[in-house]
Amino acid sequence: MLRLQSVNQFYGPKHTLRDISLTLPRGECTCLLGRNGVGKTTLINCIMGHVPVTSGSMTWQLDGGLQENLLSHPVERRAALGIGYVPKGRQIFSQLSVDENLRVALMAGRNKTHQVPPMVYELFPQMYSMRQERAGNLTESQQQQLAIARALVLKPELLILDEPLSGFQPGAVQELSRNIRQMQHDFGLTLLLVEQQLSLVPKSGDRFCLLEAGRNVAQGSLDQLDDNLIQTYLAG
Numbered sequence: 168m169l170r171l172q173s174v175n176q177f178y179g180p181k182h183t184l185r186d187i188s189l190t191l192p193r194g195e196c197t198c199l200l201g202r203n204g205v206g207k208t209t210l211i212n213c214i215m216g217h218v219p220v221t222s223g224s225m226t227w228q229l230d231g232g233l234q235e236n237l238l239s240h241p242v243e244r245r246a247a248l249g250i251g252y253v254p255k256g257r258q259i260f261s262q263l264s265v266d267e268n269l270r271v272a273l274m275a276g277r278n279k280t281h282q283v284p285p286m287v288y289e290l291f292p293q294m295y296s297m298r299q300e301r302a303g304n305l306t307e308s309q310q311q312q313l314a315i316a317r318a319l320v321l322k323p324e325l326l327i328l329d330e331p332l333s334g335f336q337p338g339a340v341q342e343l344s345r346n347i348r349q350m351q352h353d354f355g356l357t358l359l360l361v362e363q364q365l366s367l368v369p370k371s372g373d374r375f376c377l378l379e380a381g382r383n384v385a386q387g388s389l390d391q392l393d394d395n396l397i398q399t400y401l402a403g
């Protein structure tokens with residue numbers, strides 16, 4: 168689905184990502200882990216095209232085996248290719264209604280439809296009942312649901328979530344985790360989920376990729392994330 172090979176990135180003279188190689192298997196949830204400042208958000212920004220890659224490749228595999236060089240697609244084409252993104256801090260339009268937030272997102276889509284797919288409202292029934300409400304009036308967790316719904320209206324194949332559970336009360340974390348699990352199943356999504364707190368890594372996750380100082384120091388299935396790796400690269 169998405170394969171990164173030897174990706175390097177610099178902010179000016181600062182070498183931020185170093186030879187990152189990572190494959191996101193179709194339909195699986197990969198958790199991108201690492202402490203503060205190790206390069207997680209920068210890697211996501213490179214995938215989305217918000218930050219230029221200095222060297223390396225990113226290959227987007229389409230259904231039927233066709234491959235696309237993701238780096239040849241400008242930022243505004245990546246959503247249309249089927250890559251959705253829920254940024255840290257959500258970045259919803261707080262002055263617009265729930266419905267307007269979703270319609271703005273639809274305008275960026277591959278198909279020029281103005282219809283919110285019914286599956287989105289089935290997943291988030293509150294978004295339907297609150298569709299005329301100003302987004303800024305929603306609770307924090309409802310705003311996160313709106314941010315996820317906004318990405319889902321374009322029916323992405325890959326959805327990237329940057330710290331989607333961080334900063335919420337335990338009840339909201341449970342509900343959002345359920346939402347994420349259900350949407351992976353219902354939409355047949357491939358997920359890349361960024362997290363720095365191990366306690367917020369979803370139990371339903373399949374794989375992990377661990378970053379340290381811009382390097383991919385370990386990856387594998389989540390049950391291979393052992394105490395040694397946790398103590399060395401995630402604890403404290």
Ligand SMILES: Nc1ncnc2c1ncn2[C@@H]1O[C@H](COP(=O)(O)OP(=O)(O)OP(=O)(O)O)[C@@H](O)[C@H]1O
Nearest residue numbers: 178181183201202203204205206207208209210363
């Ligand atoms: N726009 C920028 N210009 C220069 N340096 C940056 C920029 N954005 C991030 N950095 C630096 O790049 C490094 C990686 O930052 P990044 O935000 O990708 O890490 P992160 O793992 O996502 O951390 P966090 O979990 O805190 O978001 C850090 O040293 C950070 O200070």
